[in-house]
Every structure is written in C-alpha cells, then in structure tokens.
Amino acid sequence: MRKPIIAGNWKMFKTIAEAIAFAEALPVQDEAVEAVLCAPFTALSALAEALEGKNIALGAQNIHWAEDGAFTGEVSPLMLKELGVKYAIVGHSERRALFGETDETVNQRLHAALKHGISPIVCVGEDLEQREAGQTKEVVKVQMEAALRDVTSEQLVNLVVAYEPIWAIGTGKTSSAEDANEVIGFIRELIADQYDQSLANQVRIQYGGSVKPENVAGFMAQSDIDGALVGGASLQPESFLGLVKGAHQ
Ligand code: 13P
Secondary structure, X not given: OOOOEEEEEOOOOOOHHHHHHHHHOOOOOOOOOEEEEEOOHHHHXXXXXXXXXXXXXXXXXXXXXXXXXXXXOOOOHHHHHHOOOOEEEEOOHHHHHHOOOOHHHHHHHHHHHHXXXXXEEEEEOOOHHHHHOOOHHHHHHHHHHHHOOOOOHHHHOOOEEEEOOHHHOOOOOOOOHHHHHHHHHHHHHHHHHHOOHHHHOOOEEEEEOOOOOOOHHHHHOXXXXXXXXXXXXXXXXXXXXXXXXXXXX
C-alpha cells in the first residue's frame, strides 16, 4: 500500500513572512496523506519552525551533489539536512530548461540526496513537441534510466517520481487522468524491469501539471497515481488543504 503524497512546489514565491503566515494557517494533518511543502531556500529555516507539530514535511526545490566546495549559489545536502529537510525536488523541468540541468546532474543530485537521507522527488516529462510526435514514453524512459543510474534496490523505495508533462505546467491544461495513469504505469513498468515488480509496487509516483483541489481526486482515483506535485494551487493555504483533502481515499 503506497501512502498518497501531496507536495507543494512554491517555486520562487513566498518571503519568510509569507511562508510563516501560510504555515500558521494550516491545521495539524492526519497520517493518511503525506503533505510536503517545498519552499525557497531562504524560507526553509523559518518554515521548519512554523511547521513543527503540524505533520507536514519540509522539502527543498533543489540540492547540490557535493557536501561542500566552490559552488557559488548552490546549497549542499548537509545544509538541507541541518534544516530538517525531508524531500528535495530534483530535475524539475524549469531547472532543466532554464538552468542547464542535465540527466547526468539529476543523477548526481539524486545520489547526494539519498546518501544524506533526503528523499528525492525526481521529475520527468515530455514537452509539447515530443508529446505531439508520440515520443512521450521514449523521453520518459531516457530520463528515468539516467536518473536511476547506480541507485540500489534499498535506496529505491526512498525515492519519489513526479511525472510532469511540461505542456501542462502552469498552463491550466492537464493531462487527462487516464493518460497520466498510462504514462505513470509505464514508469512503474520501467522500474519493474530494472529492479523487480515488488519494488516497483512500492515506489510512489506523482502527477504534476495544473493540479487543483477540483481535479486532484480524479488523478488519485487512478491505479498508478500516488499523489501530486503542485505549483500554483499550493500557494494558498485553503487550496493546499483542498489538495490534501482530495488525496484522501
Ligand atoms: P502548476 O501546478 O502550477 O502547473 O506547476 C506544476 C509544477 O511544476 C510543480 O512542480
């Protein structure tokens, strides 16, 4: 049984004060759904404190592969660990498209996270052109194989995959729940081929791309979808709570 996981990706939104106000507006969450907030680095420390006792996990939006070193502007797994970070988004399409993230650096970041007990939320997904050319599965396969390079069976269960078709991010267009389930089922098959079926059945795979409180239940009702990675609709407390509520089965 895979526990549903709703993760808010705040992207480059929310000052420290705004993050604290958000956390203060949230009631304590129950155990049925795992709720995660991936905040900007600057707000993580304050948010960790504000979320104390709320049963909401802290997440980062990126993580560097080295423990320290001459990497101007980067944040290391040790620094995140010290703040109580439990999850780190790795390989978001915005980082791939705008900041030179490659399949290779995604794999390096993923290993760094796992080594330090932080669960990576690894993002994969096709763009519109690839979608229209019928290349979705091919693209996702290449990204998944590269991301999972040298990941052991023991490590695998600590990882979360987010399937985020790029054309559905921030556009208001969503994949149909059935289409998303098909791709996510395919990702699970890839994992089963590389490891085994019972491990693949334990890995949580989220859908991301214009998920809202109104459509989340439709995705969650699908056999292979275990949660959502949400941008815009995670920015207001009521909306975030609506997403978590919609993930209760
Ligand atoms: P939206 O929910 O705003 O479409 O963003 C999705 C996303 O990129 C989450 O990582």
